Structures are given as C-alpha cells and as structure tokens.
Amino acid sequence: MGKFTFRLPDIGEGIAEAEIVTWHVKVGDRVEEDGKIADVMTDKATVEMESPVSGVVLEVAGAEGDMIAIGSPLVVIEIDGEGEADEPAPKAEAEPASAPAPTPAPVVEATPIVSSSSPPPPPAAVQPAVHAAKVLASPAVRARAADLGIDLAQVKPAEDGRLRHADLDAFLAYNAGGGFRSPGGKRADQQVKVIGLRRRISENMAASKRNIPHFSYVEESDVTALEEMRAQLNAARGAGSNGRPKLTMLPLLITALCRALPDFPMINARFDDEAGVVTRFGSVHLGMATQTEGGLMVPVIRDAQDKNLWQLAAEITRLAEAARNGTAKSEELSGSTITLTSLGPLGGVAHTPVINRPEVAIIGPNRIVERPMFVPDGLGGERIEKRKLMNLSISCDHRVVDGWDAASFVQAVKRLIETPVLLLAD
Numbered sequence: 001m002g003k004f005t006f007r008l009p010d011i012g013e014g015i016a017e018a019e020i021v022t023w024h025v026k027v028g029d030r031v032e033e034d035g036k037i038a039d040v041m042t043d044k045a046t047v048e049m050e051s052p053v054s055g056v057v058l059e060v061a062g063a064e065g066d067m068i069a070i071g072s073p074l075v076v077i078e079i080d081g082e083g084e085a086d087e088p089a090p091k092a093e094a095e096p097a098s099a100p101a102p103t104p105a106p107v108v109e110a111t112p113i114v115s116s117s118s119p120p121p122p123p124a125a126v127q128p129a130v131h132a133a134k135v136l137a138s139p140a141v142r143a144r145a146a147d148l149g150i151d152l153a154q155v156k157p158a159e160d161g162r163l164r165h166a167d168l169d170a171f172l173a174y175n176a177g178g179g180f181r182s183p184g185g186k187r188a189d190q191q192v193k194v195i196g197l198r199r200r201i202s203e204n205m206a207a208s209k210r211n212i213p214h215f216s217y218v219e220e221s222d223v224t225a226l227e228e229m230r231a232q233l234n235a236a237r238g239a240g241s242n243g244r245p246k247l248t249m250l251p252l253l254i255t256a257l258c259r260a261l262p263d264f265p266m267i268n269a270r271f272d273d274e275a276g277v278v279t280r281f282g283s284v285h286l287g288m289a290t291q292t293e294g295g296l297m298v299p300v301i302r303d304a305q306d307k308n309l310w311q312l313a314a315e316i317t318r319l320a321e322a323a324r325n326g327t328a329k330s331e332e333l334s335g336s337t338i339t340l341t342s343l344g345p346l347g348g349v350a351h352t353p354v355i356n357r358p359e360v361a362i363i364g365p366n367r368i369v370e371r372p373m374f375v376p377d378g379l380g381g382e383r384i385e386k387r388k389l390m391n392l393s394i395s396c397d398h399r400v401v402d403g404w405d406a407a408s409f410v411q412a413v414k415r416l417i418e419t420p421v422l423l424l425a426d
Contacts, residue, residue: 004053004077008040008061008068011047012330017069018042021196022139023146025057025075037075039139040068041196045330046139055079064143065195137163138326139196140294144168147193164293197294208357211273213398216352219410223368224388226252226420233309244310250288250342251312253365255423256416257340258284258305264409268337270358271400278360278400287336287356288316290323297323298356300336309423340364353395360397361406363413365390 011018024036031037037049059076061068068074135152137145141163145152148168155171157163172187194202226249234247261268265280272279284305287298299319301307307315322328339356340363347367355362368390377383392413396406416422 002079003058004055004079005073006037006049006051006053006075006077007071008049008074010070011040012042012045015042015070017067018047019196019199020062020064020066020068021046022142023060023064025060027057027060029057031055031057031077041200043200045333046196046326049074051075051077053077053079064146065193065199135163136161138293140198141165141168143195144192148172148190197292197297201295204357205354208354212355212357214352214355214395215398215403215406216393216395217403217406217410218350218391218393219407219414220389220391221414222373222387222418223249223390226417227368227388229420237310245313245317247309247313248316249365249368250316250340251309252420252423253413253417254286254301254304254312254340255309256413257286257338257363259416259423260409260412261305261338263412264405266401266405267361267396267409269360269400270337271360271397272358273399281337283337285335285337287339287359288319289339289341289353289356290320292324297328297333298336298339299323299328299332300334302335338362343367350391351393353393355395355397360400361394363392363394363410365392 008018018040019042020038021041022039024038025031031051031054033051033054035051035054037051039046039048041047055077057075058078059073061072061074135155136157137152142152144165145155145163145168150168150171152163155163155167157167230247230249230252237247238244261284266278268284269278269280271277283303286301286304288301290297290299299322301312301315301319304312319328319332322332336356336359338359338361339353341353342365343351345367347365349369350366351364353362353364368388370386371389372384373387373389374382375385375387392410394406394410
C-alpha cells in the first residue's frame with residue numbers, strides 16, 4: 001500500500017489561502033477517484049475539491065472553518081501499490097460548488113420556520129437506508145448537521161428531495177421529544193460554528209459598521225398609480241405564462257433609481273478610504289441583496305441603466321436563482337456600485353440597512369400598506385381615499401454623502417414612482 005498526499009491547488013489568481021467549509025470525507029472513509037473531498041471557500045467563490053485517486057482517507061487537514069494555505073496538504077489517502085505520491089492536483093477552476101437548483105423562490109425569502117402544528121417526520125427507522133454523502137443538501141446545511149451530530153441519512157426532506165434548515169429543525173424537535181412535539185416545550189441549546197459564507201458576512205458587516213459613519217433617511221411614497229401600471233403591464237404582456245417573467249416592484253424601482261442617479265453622482269460611488277479616493281461611476285452596477293440558505297449574498301445587475309423593465313425582471317430572477325443554488329460566478333457577485341435590499345412582504349415599516357462596503361449608499365423599499373389619505377377632489381378641495389403607500393429607506397456614508405444629498409435623491413426617486421409614466425418616457 002502507498003500514500004498519496006493531495007495538496008490544495010491554486011484556485012484563483014492572487015488567492016493565498018482558503019477556508020474549509022465542508023468535509024465530505026473523514027478519516028477511515030473510502031473515496032473513489034473524482035469523488036468529493038471537501039468544499040473550500042475563498043473571497044471569490046466556493047470550490048469543490050475532488051480526489052484524483054481512489055483509496056482510504058488517512059489524514060485530513062483540519063476542521064471546518066479552518067484556513068489552509070495554497071499548496072498545503074488537504075488530505076492523505078492510502079492507495080493500492082507501493083511508494084508515496086506527493087503531488088498537487090491539477091489547477092482547480094474557480095467556480096462555485098454545484099448544487100441542484102431548488103424550487104423557484106421569490107427574490108427575497110425568509111428561512112422557513114417549522115410551526116408547532118407541523119406534523120413530525122416519520123421515525124428514522126422506517127426510512128430507507130441512504131448514505132449521508134448521497135443526500136442533497138447545501139454546504140451550510142451539511143455544516144450545521146455536522147455541528148449538531150446529525151446523520152443526514154436519517155433526516156427526511158420536506159420537499160423536492162433536498163434537505164434544508166427547516167428539515168433539521170423538524171428532526172431535532174421530533175427526536176428531542178421522543179417522537180412527540182409539545183407546543184412551547186423546552187428545546188436544547190445549540191452552538192453553531194460561524195464559518196464559510198456566514199463568517200464572510202459577519203466580517204464584512206462588522207467592517208462596514210466599524211469604518212463607516214452611517215446615517216439613514218426614510219420617506220413615504222404613494223405607489224397606487226405605480227401598482228396599477230404594473231398590473232396593466234403584466235396583463236398586456238401575459239406575464240407569468242409561457243416563460244415570461246412577471247413584473248414585480250423591483251424592476252420599476254431599479255428603473256427609477258437609474259433615472260435619478262445621474263443627478264446625484266455622489267450616491268452611485270465607492271470610497272477607497274485607505275487611498276482617500278471616491279470613484280463616481282457613470283454606469284449603475286446594481287447589487288441585489290438576496291437571501292440564501294447560507295446567508296445574504298449580493299449578485300450584481302451589470303449596466304442596469306441600459307435594461308428595460310422586462311430585461312431587469314429576467315435578470316433579477318436569473319441572478320437570485322444562481323445565488324441560491326450555488327451557480328453564481330465570481331464576477332456576478334462583485335463590482336456593485338450601489339445596493340438595493342428588499343425584504344418583500346416582510347419589509348416592515350422602515351429599516352436602516354447596513355452599507356455594502358466600499359459602496360457609499362444602500363436603498364431599500366419597505367412593505368406596501370393601504371391607508372386613507374387626503375387627495376385633491378378636482379374641485380379645489382380634498383377627499384379621503386384609500387391609497388397604497390410604501391416607505392423608502394436609505395443609508396449613506398456620511399464621510400462622502402451629505403444628508404441634503406441623500407434626502408434630495410430619495411425625493412427624486414419618489415417623484416418618479418409617484419408619476420410612473422415618467423419611467424417609460426425617453
């Protein structure tokens with residue numbers, strides 16, 4: 001028998017180290033040639049490592065969450081034959097680890113919560129035997145299951161054969177209660193290691209709040225006419241059928257932002273605080289905050305100012321799905337000049353979003369609500385009418401954006417969405 005040392009290959013220009021996000025093998029496991037070894041994450045992408053040989057795993061480099069330098073041993077594998085092999089694997093392609101696409105979801109979704117009335121999954125004993133490596137699950141779900149000591153082969157997925165965090169919650173609740181869930185019953189404490197995408201989010205958000213003096217501004221807008229126009233456009237185009245994208249509020253709002261930004265170049269900018277240079281961009285590369293199983297990601301709509309409503313709708317859907325199923329390319333996850341964050345129906349009355357550093361502004365719509373308002377009656381007086389209202393929230397970097405500029409920009413966006421015909425004018 002011989003040994004083969006698999007070293008972490010060069011997975012991208014300028015990359016010196018990577019984080020071990022998920023192990024697909026452990027000491028003692030047999031791995032086949034081209035079989036999965038681990039998922040590692042760099043600043044640009046998550047990369048799936050595959051074994052170039054078949055054999056039994058003798059050593060692994062470290063625990064999930066550990067950093068490993070390029071060229072360092074990742075695993076040592078016992079192979080048939082004599083002697084030792086100590087060669088790096090071929091250069092890896094810096095592409096995200098592939099995963100089956102989940103059921104299409106809204107642009108922003110919340111992690112499902114299992115209610116106390118939800119039926120528990122059947123006992124593990126009645127489930128067919130499945131090896132954990134064959135289970136469909138994201139790296140984040142696998143990492144959490146490993147932290148909790150859960151064998152994924154014993155967990156029944158709720159839908160489409162893919163395990164999600166909600167399935168782990170249901171499994172924990174069922175087993176903690178001996179097969180019976182008591183409403184309001186005490187649940188065991190959990191310790192979840194902060195690794196992978198969640199660690200990147202934590203570091204980026206901390207750096208943003210630590211280095212950027214944020215200020216926020218909120219303005220109310222009447223979107224009654226905008227919603228009416230959106231419904232008419234969808235009906236005229238037959239949206240939602242024959243593969244045609246359905247027009248949501250986001251493409252309309254993005255169009256309004258792109259029309260207003262040329263008059264406020266200090267908003268569509270990035271600040272290099274080390275060099276003391278603010279770059280004001282002529283094009284709008286719009287970051288779209290998207291919730292995924294692993295955490296918040298920001299795919300980028302390139303040159304949003306050149307796209308019409310339907311092109312924006314299609315691009316929003318494509319990028320959101322790519323971010324969620326792990327197929328987004330590294331260039332689709334970087335280079336934004338301003339970010340839009342939306343919680344959809346969970347949007348609340350107002351919020352104070354954290355800036356996507358090194359950008360200088362982030363803007364977010366809130367939930368649309370219906371309220372009575374005084375409106376002109378056409379006879380010089382007023383009448384009370386039910387209207388659809390939505391707050392727009394913006395956070396800015398006060399080092400380079402003044403409060404007057406931020407308020408004036410939001411007012412310009414407000415005028416456009418309250419007079420939506422302007423969004424379609426040349």
